[in-house]
Amino acid sequence: MPTTDVYREAEKRWRHSLQEPGEELIDFELADDRVRRVDVAADAPDWLRGAQLYALCGVDGFRFLRCPFSPEEELRWSHAALAAWTEPEASESNLDLTHAGERGALWAQHEAAPSSSALRHLSWVTLGYHYQWSERRYDEARRSPFPPALGALGADLGRAVGQPLRPEAAIVNYYAPRSSMGGHCDDAEPCQDAPIVSLSFGLSATFLLGGPSRHAAPLAMRVRSGDVVVQGGASRGCYHGVARVLRGTAPARLREAASAGGGGGGGDDLRGVAEWLERGRININVRQVGPEAGWDEDPDAAAAVLAGGRRCRDDG
Ligand SMILES: O=C(O)CCC(=O)C(=O)O
Numbered sequence: 001m002p003t004t005d006v007y008r009e010a011e012k013r014w015r016h017s018l019q020e021p022g023e024e025l026i027d028f029e030l031a032d033d034r035v036r037r038v039d040v041a042a043d044a045p046d047w048l049r050g051a052q053l054y055a056l057c058g059v060d061g062f063r064f065l066r067c068p069f070s071p072e073e074e075l076r077w078s079h080a081a082l083a084a085w086t087e088p089e090a091s092e093s094n095l096d097l098t099h100a101g102e103r104g105a106l107w108a109q110h111e112a113a114p115s116s117s118a119l120r121h122l123s124w125v126t127l128g129y130h131y132q133w134s135e136r137r138y139d140e141a142r143r144s145p146f147p148p149a150l151g152a153l154g155a156d157l158g159r160a161v162g163q164p165l166r167p168e169a170a171i172v173n174y175y176a177p178r179s180s181m182g183g184h185c186d187d188a189e190p191c192q193d194a195p196i197v198s199l200s201f202g203l204s205a206t207f208l209l210g211g212p213s214r215h216a217a218p219l220a221m222r223v224r225s226g227d228v229v230v231q232g233g234a235s236r237g238c239y240h241g242v243a244r245v246l247r248g249t250a251p252a253r254l255r256e257a258a259s260a261g262g263g264g265g266g267g268d269d270l271r272g273v274a275e276w277l278e279r280g281r282i283n284i285n286v287r288q289v290g291p292e293a294g295w296d297e298d299p300d301a302a303a304a305v306l307a308g309g310r311r312c313r314d315d316g
């Protein structure tokens, strides 16, 4: 039985962009024989009909959708992640522990005084069922309404890739340039049959997708602003993470759209969002937590379901 943490070794190399011979980054903008184009589902919503959808050869259930959003939509979703969803009524956050007194109106604080606002210390919020990091579980009693527009978006994307889900929880991650997220697998959701749908905005990143244990070497891929990663099927249980967020890689279209006053959210607001995205990356990953619809209607039954999360193999 091998004991080497192959994932971790690759993570260290990719963090410094060192590629071993034969180990190459997958870029869905370029031809690559490890990648194949697939059709969006016949019942995809209209706005996703022409989307560029890809699969990885030999990786069950993984899908990559190249940015299906207009620049205005990228700004609007990012604005929601920075403003509405950081409000204490909407989310739990890392700031609850360290900056509880400054949790309200974070985006307004940032716009008034960017260099001193608590937004600089924001690294995550949770929406809907709030993931409990230390217990690696969800708690029936810790839940906020799931943002309806994000629920509709997650459901649309799941349908378009032929892997429907009922969005019930999301983690929103806020990254600075050069930052990373260590390899992990998302095993707290009792329902592991529905995919995780993961949206990214702002700076590009090197994303790693490994296997069901840390013994498998991960594939590395470039994820850019607006791209959507779907971990369904067998890939739902695979180790993954972010080896590095890449400085200076935000697309010019974001600033251009914000300057043109697009998006209907107020030109100034969106200019601030475009500026934030030039120095940061937002990742919004949407999950279904429970099995069949209605699983959470009775609190005791829901608590029993939530206690039964699966554990990924961590035999590295
Ligand atoms: O930022 C990303 O692309 C991945 C985030 C992730 O895997 C998670 O929050 O579980």
Ligand SMILES: [Fe+2]
Pocket: 184, 185, 186, 240
């Ligand atoms: Fe994850």
